[in-house]
Amino acid sequence: MAAPIVFVVPTSNMLVRPSEIVDVSGRCQHTYLQHWGINPQEESNIVALCRILQDVFGHNPPVYTKPTSQPSPAPQLLHQPHTNGGQNILKSPVLHAYHPQSPTPPPLPPPPPYQSVATNKPASRPRSLSQAAPAPPPNPRYMIPSQNHMYQQKPPSQQHSNSLPRFLSGEDSSQLHISSILDEPSPAFIPQPAPLPTTQNPELVKLQSAVYDKVKESCNEFFEISTPEIHRIMGCGEQLNKSKVHINQEREHLLNLENKIKEKTEFLKNKVAEIDKLIEKVTNMPEVSVDDVLCGTTIVYNQLFELVAEDNAIEDTIYYLGKALSTERVDLNTYMKNIRTLAREQFMRRALIQKIRRQTGFDKLGYR
Template structure:
């Protein structure tokens, strides 16, 4: 690929904000290498069915087909969504001013192309631009999607045949930089495309080396009334078949989208359940480890020897036991004095009774403290 085009393509992918730029660049590069004289990249504004406009990368030009042993070019445009390759490209047939779209099994009146390859794009791991163009070539070779306008004058036909361009394509409303010019298609060597016409085709199908696009039209011979009636019936039948096929295709596309959405939702739910299972397993492991530690601690405590309660609470000698009892009694007296004072403040006891009991308790407390001091001196605890 030309270095200038490669640099422009890298900058375009980065500016537009494609999610998978490496895959996009690889697929576009493969297309440009195979169809370097037919398709060129452009950055243009695409308007979706809901009216939303978006800057997208497109491949605009022609794709060569072989129809009744002659090679022709079909003008097309491939629009690449920003989430490509997760989303299929958008394909349109873009007829020139001297052409009209020929609705068929895979092309509607607006030129939008439909095909199972596009409908089941996400279900195929090998879906890519080169494969899509190859499929479109096979479809267009069986049923050409354009034909010549019947009211075009011979002068306009001559101007079209002598025109060196590939047809008028709308210039991009927004572009990152001017895209490389569209190159003219030259027939393959050895293909007699300038003198051979497909049977029943318009003389405009006769292409010279500078012709730009293929046009398919009705036969130049006049039809008999029976042939015209048959032709009308065939057109009506084909139109009804096309409408039925379009409805079926729309239904299949809708069902396919619903299935894909359900599959994605199921995958997300499965992934969420896996994460929850992992967390639960971690919590179970942690809880099991803690239970094992608690059981080990319980076994360790149960293995400890039993200590006599009297030896733990009582002192080691008679004197120590006496000191223990004296301190307990002295603290009890102090608590009793506190409660008597609280009862006096709340008028629950008379002053005379309070003073009487306070004297008795204070005298007893003094005796306890003196005895405690004496015991401590005996034990060697001198203050």
Template sequence: MLSISIQNLITSVSYRNPRQTKTELLNVMKHYRSLHAKVEYFSFNDGVRKKLIVLKGTIPIKYKGSYYNIPLSFWLLDTHPANAPICYVNPTNSMSIKVSRNVDSSGKIYLPYLHEWNQNRSDLLSLIQICIITFSESSPVYAKSPFSGGEGSQPVDPVFSSLLEQQHPSSSNSTIPTLHLLNSVRSAVQDKLNVALREEFEIKGCELQSLRKMRDELNSGKVSIETAITESKRNTDALEKNVEDLEGKLKELEEANEKLEGEKEKDLDEALVGTAPLYNQLFHTFAKEASIDDAIYYLGEGLRRGVIDCDSFLKNVRKLSRQQFELRSLMIKCREKAGLRV
């Protein structure tokens, strides 16, 4: 029945994420039966009024050794859980709001959990548990003094307040046996103790759940940090190895540079020396034959451009051709002597 009722409320307001909203409401009302969901109009600061689901009722807190029920309301925006709920303290006629960093004069609640609301990590049940923990440290309301408008010395509605007054017999019932009266008081005290113990158990359970969630988040962060440290160490080792290799290469280059600077400039002809006289003869013969090719080429260019006449061209070409023939013949003999392919 509760599930159907919540579903009807959500349908009437048209929430963007009805499934998660329904799940969170059912979860809260399962743990805190003093909270009830209904649809009411909420007035925003700009004057706009909108139908929203509001969770109203009381939450149990333990303040300075006594138990109190604090009246609160949690307004769920139609974008829930993308946006944080709007929360208020709803004091009764006998209460006044105690302004603090968590509650303003209108009763609106301000918490880091609301400011840092994240739809993937935040939920309504955790918000209520944080309210219990926060208001157990600093009560958001105080009892009005019956004699003045000033602040009372104690928060409202202690569990054990006026217990004996409720159970004390009036003058018209003075005939009730003393033993009967004593048993009645004992029974009432026992009931109050049972309620107090149950509420204490719920509060501790909420605190434990919040601590477990915090522990899981810390463990997850620890794994991420360890992974980052390992990756950083691996990168550092690789960089150190690269630096070491580069320093070695730089040292080799410096040594080679010093060696080159210490050597005298060599003549190219002296540097090109064969391993045997035959190879030297073959090398020089080939160089001369190649130079004759170049000379014949440039003679042709001179003739084409009119620098030399035809007779001079033919005379020099015949002379160079004879020399080239002799050089080629000598190269063939040298290659045969050296056992090279002709």
């Protein structure tokens, strides 16, 4: 994975301060970015990079405020305590602003305010101050005396005036240290500069106006073209919304029909299964003769059944012989012979039928 590209983007009233890890364009070149993804055991991520840059920029800010043409009134505020006396030192905003800070500011080289003080004062006054002021101790802790020590000592006015340069030297050193970090005076002394009036390029204004007119014209044309289509689509949407209820009703009706069809189908399947079982059962049954089915319960009844059948057959034969004689298909001699034979047999069978009926009791029941 490639390392990210980090840039410092200053605001409109600030500039980039080049350093070891930040170039003039604002691009950051930290060793963490150079070793990005090289060690597989240590995962490189944006959070760790932001923490490292936050720590580095906390000690060395990458931006500073643009210099302004207004004179800085900070030296005047620092030199006013010398002209007004030692009583105004505690009332100055510099002392009140930086006195509550940590009593251990970092050591700095001798600041130039001593020279400015010497130039603004008479010759006798700076000489006495330089003679009375002792050399500052090597430990910067004692450069700024604490407030308790100032109240415990009760020196005369001359000693207080002699100790004034030492007190101002600590405050000046802390003030110079803060100004060296951001290269800007404290907002307590310098008001915010008024923004410079900007003049617009006439050609740029003309181009912007032309682009605005062109975009506006294109938007109007697009609106005119798309308005009918939008109305048509909205009408289709309304029709679809109205048809939604009808579609839902039809869907419910079709679902009900589907349920009924499923029920009827199940019923028909059950009946078809029953019919198949009956067909299989009938198929497996043995064949039965008609004579075996149409018979009486006793031998006499079977004999009576056969005699009645023969009597009817003889009667039919006599009928068809008479019909053949009338159509002259049969001559008279042949007809008479056959009729005589059939009449004798019919008489014998009818006599036997009468006898069986008397024995079985069918005459009493009224059967013929």
